[in-house]
Amino acid sequence: MTAFLVWGGGGHGRVVADLVRAAGHTVTGFVDRDPAKWGAVVEPGGAAVVASEAELLQAVAAGAPLPAGAGAVALAVGNNADRARCLAALGGRAAPPLVHPSAVLSPSAVLGRGTVAFARVVVNAAAVVGDAVILNTGSIVEHDCRVGHGAHLSPASSLCGGVHVGDGAWIGAGATVIPGVRVGAGAVVGAGATVVRDVLPGATVAGVPARLLSGTAPGPPGPAHP
Known part of the structure; x- marks a missing residue:
């Protein structure tokens, strides 16, 4: 079991969060590009936005632990080019299929x-x-x-x-x-x-x-x- 951050706080993020759990893992929270969404509950009765995209990327660049104690990141960005950009920005951090x-x-x-x-x-x-x-x-x-x-x-x-x-x-x-x-x-x-x-x-x-x-x-x- 791995604790995942879900990168993307929209509708696709909710579906990916369900997938994370169905695959036997846990969701520690969501990451969103809009810092104003910090703390917003993405899923009814579920996880909230725990970090902005900028905060996640700062942690990655510094070699620091991922926010919210996560061990891996699940990509939940619908736009194809943006999703590829997000994976590249993670470098070698865990983002398993x-x-x-x-x-x-x-x-x-x-x-x-x-x-x-x-x-x-x-x-x-x-x-x-x-x-x-x-x-x-x-x-x-x-x-x-x-x-x-x-x-x-x-x-x-x-x-x-x-x-x-x-x-x-x-x-x-x-x-x-x-x-x-x-x-x-x-x-x-x-x-x-x-x-x-x-x-x-x-x-x-x-x-x-x-x-x-x-x-x-x-x-x-x-x-x-x-």
Whole structure:
């Protein structure tokens, strides 16, 4: 059992706090960027904000103990770029991946630091998930997928076999990416989309099949499943 600080005092923070407890740990409190929130109760009947972001970073820089007697930090920042920034700011401080007990992870799958896998997530054989990733409720990462640092798979999204998702990309709720397709860094896939072609970095696609809304034109169709 580890005592966690939850970095992020919003709605996502409440969900991550539940995940910390479901994984068998405790929550000592929350950290928030806004110092005016100090002492605010984040969860009804639960933990409060015990430190500002600045206070946490001062402790890390000084090599001092984490606030509130915590032994580790759980990332609960929704914005992909900000979440990756937070993990980098922690340096070598403990930020282990957190996995809900109802999630199914292959023994050959890899989850990076600061990654969270919520209820009913599936990560299958030889999949590699990077640091500071959100695998939201019911999302599926099939065999041999690669998910980059700071990405977010929204609830009930599915990556079929051999999909590559770049750093900071966002896969919307209920979206499906067919086998072998690449979604570039910082790209956005709209909710419910079916992605059948590569999505270049920074592009936004949506629809069935997914079509370009902004950014760079999509690539060729993905290869057939081996």
